[in-house]
Amino acid sequence: MPGTADLTAEIAPRRPRVPAAERERMILDAAVTFFAEQGPEGQTRLLARAIGIPHSVLYRHFPSKEDLFAAVCEEMFRRRWQPEWEALPRAPGVSLEERLLRFYRQAGQVILAPEFLRLALFVGLADHPSGAVLRALMRQHVVAPLAAALGTGPAAEEAAWNLHGRVFYAGMRMAVWRGGAPRDPAQAVEAAIRGHVAGALAALPA
């Protein structure tokens, strides 16, 4: 019966072996998009199916779902950030508007990506431990540099939060309420920045 062996092979096509480090990267990458989409409640079996492995493999590489989710947050809220971006808002010899645009063009690749925004919201809503990391990133590495570019004192920090809030919301309209934002992401963010700078300059003649 030559057909029998083939049939068995088709039913259980043994997946090729992959070294641990590489598999961990595969899992982590898939988990980023998966948890960003489904939230922390996303089922491990679905994630595994998206990768094409039985879900028990996940537990060979990550002790628990919590740990995997924490690793995803670590990746998104810490590892992807580039400290040199923080100098952009104060680059010498460039107009304020242009400096802010450059900052968000770079940093926005990370902090305005739909995955980032959605994950940030999930973490915030669930009051997840990783929220502390997120808040630190926002305050120290985003808002603080912006504030330094906008002036000094509490007024500048206020203005920085406002700017970032406006940009963040522009991103959110696309990452969360998808049905309601037919615009081009980059363009919307750019418009938000230009509008805000025009307003801020008028309001804060410092």
Next chain:
Amino acid sequence: MPGTADLTAEIAPRRPRVPAAERERMILDAAVTFFAEQGPEGQTRLLARAIGIPHSVLYRHFPSKEDLFAAVCEEMFRRRWQPEWEALPRAPGVSLEERLLRFYRQAGQVILAPEFLRLALFVGLADHPSGAVLRALMRQHVVAPLAAALGTGPAAEEAAWNLHGRVFYAGMRMAVWRGGAPRDPAQAVEAAIRGHVAGALAALPA
């Protein structure tokens, strides 16, 4: 043994009967704060415990958890809205800033309440059917009146989205990332409006 009867009563203290309409209100009110806190995944047993009833009572009044959640969204995204608010941004004889402040002081009681913001985010993130209702509320009853007050054409609508985004974000910082916003809610929103108007007036000399 006089104690026995008392002990039984303490173990199974029969809850007083409540007419159906009243019980439904109790459940709906509790469900609003409960789902706003826990999201659509909140367990019916926990909700029931918060009310002080066995969870089977929920299913006598609502066919399923989905229906209950939909009822909560209906309550939040439709029933609580007062159409007369929509006239406030164009009240005659009042400065623009004051008109906007009045609008948000009224409408903000609903659409900037932490429960509303959190529910809106949960619905958006989960791509829940009620998201359509939410988007309609935002576009037709919030942004459209604002835009009408700010001018005409796409620029006014753009400005309206920006204003609302800024205010929304101010509310969100308190309703979602709780650790990061030590300010007084009403004051933060007011500051956001004043700042935005100052900026918008400077940028849009229409």
Next chain:
DNA sequence: GCCGTTTGTGACCATTTGGTCAACAGTTTG
């Protein structure tokens, strides 16, 4: 080819969770 190590696999487990139900107990009505 042999053997220890690493990786893939599916069955299995305990708990959780949305939902159901039959029995029981106040209320109302005749």
Next chain:
DNA sequence: CAAACTGTTGACCAAATGGTCACAAACGGC
């Protein structure tokens, strides 16, 4: 008082779900 109705209760069910494990297959050094 009895019957009909309405509301309450806890046990129960099936499916889902995070997590475990024993075993088989591939790999690598000898």
